Amino acid sequence: GENVEQHPSTLSVQEGDSAVIKCTYSDSASNYFPWYKQELGKRPQLIIDIRSNVGEKKDQRIAVTLNKTAKHFSLHITETQPEDSAVYFCAASMNLMGTGTASKLTFGTGTRLQVTL
Amino acid sequence: DTGVSQDPRHKITKRGQNVTFRCDPISEHNRLYWYRQTLGQGPEFLTYFQNEAQLEKSRLLSDRFSAERPKGSFSTLEIQRTEQGDSAMYLCASSLRKHPGEDTGELFFGEGSRLTVL
Numbered sequence: 554g555e556n557v558e559q560h561p562s563t564l565s566v567q568e569g570d571s572a573v574i575k576c577t578y579s580d581s582a583s584n585y586f587p588w589y590k591q592e593l594g595k596r597p598q599l600i601i602d603i604r605s606n607v608g609e610k611k612d613q614r615i616a617v618t619l620n621k622t623a624k625h626f627s628l629h630i631t632e633t634q635p636e637d638s639a640v641y642f643c644a645a646s647m648n649l650m651g652t653g654t655a656s657k658l659t660f661g662t663g664t665r666l667q668v669t670l
Numbered sequence: 671d672t673g674v675s676q677d678p679r680h681k682i683t684k685r686g687q688n689v690t691f692r693c694d695p696i697s698e699h700n701r702l703y704w705y706r707q708t709l710g711q712g713p714e715f716l717t718y719f720q721n722e723a724q725l726e727k728s729r730l731l732s733d734r735f736s737a738e739r740p741k742g743s744f745s746t747l748e749i750q751r752t753e754q755g756d757s758a759m760y761l762c763a764s765s766l767r768k769h770p771g772e773d774t775g776e777l778f779f780g781e782g783s784r785l786t787v788l
Binding site for chain 2: 557559585587595596597598599602642644646648657658659660661662663
């Protein structure tokens, strides 16, 4: 089955700096890679996702890059703000939108991001 | 709130007791997932349903665990003869698979049911 590894486990940055979180996956059939943000005591929520037909996707201060050959993908947060402090999880699954076939999401172990003033 | 709801939010039980958690997904969502999350870890997949059919079960789901979704709406997760190692947050999530081409894959999570086994 799929195995997702995530690094680093903790990350501390100063407000305004950039943060990068990296994940690798094992199953070459995986083609859907979402990122979830979980604030303390709250539910995980999707912040951005990418499919294997693109190499990069951006949404305001958040971007995700994907390298299918190396089987790794990364989350980039620019101009970090205190409200970005949370645990971030990457995940992978096989999701064939044209056929409706989708496997379960396999999550990484999480990165605790702390944005300091 | 029309999101995913879970009940109870917290459950403390003694080892050996049975517990049951309930999940009400977003009403139009036909896929429902159960995940388990322990401190400092990512959610671990347990099982998922499409409508009332249970399509996949993790090897983590021992024979003490059973999940149902009898009418394709709410779901229950029962743990029999609880052990201290069952202590975790049990997360339910739902997603919409309206048409094959519209399956975005996004999971909407509930707040979770925290189980503590003494």
